[in-house]
Amino acid sequence: EVRLVESGGGLVQPGGSLKLSCEASGFTFSTAAMSWLRQAPGKGLEWVSAIYTDATTYYEYSLKERFTISRDNAKNSVYLQMDSLQVDDTATYYCVLDDHSRFYSGAYHIRSPLVRGDFDYWGQGTQVTVSS
Numbered sequence: 001e002v003r004l005v006e007s008g009g010g011l012v013q014p015g016g017s018l019k020l021s022c023e024a025s026g027f028t029f030s031t032a033a034m035s036w037l038r039q040a041p042g043k044g045l046e047w048v049s050a051i052y053t054d055a056t057t058y059y060e061y062s063l064k065e066r067f068t069i070s071r072d073n074a075k076n077s078v079y080l081q082m083d084s085l086q087v088d089d090t091a092t093y094y095c096v097l098d099d100h101s102r103f104y105s106g107a108y109h110i111r112s113p114l115v116r117g118d119f120d121y122w123g124q125g126t127q128v129t130v131s132s
Contacts, residue, residue: 038094045115092126
């Protein structure tokens with residue numbers, strides 16, 4: 001059974017940092033592509049970042065200067081380091097098992113708008129609130 005468990009969310013002031021973690025089980029993590037998504041209150045799903053099996057990283061363009069995705073195959077975990085957090089980063093953040101077919105021609109390809117059915121396996125989500 002595929003299981004994804006996120007942690008690390010919380011309340012942080014604008015300009016602060018958080019590191020989200022996602023521990024995976026039930027599949028061969030080292031051969032899996034992983035992504036982080038988020039959903040802000042009253043808004044649709046937004047793709048944030050992806051990391052491929054070779055640790056190549058991809059970011060939503062507006063977030064690439066502040067967010068860093070990484071993976072540790074020995075710990076079956078993927079991480080999202082978020083710096084210089086802004087109020088607009090307030091959302092529930094989800095770790096998902098991604099599809100290799102989205103990674104080609106040196107880029108990550110995802111349709112918009114996203115729907116939950118675009119990904120088969122999700123974590124339960126972790127809440128990030130940026131507020132003073």
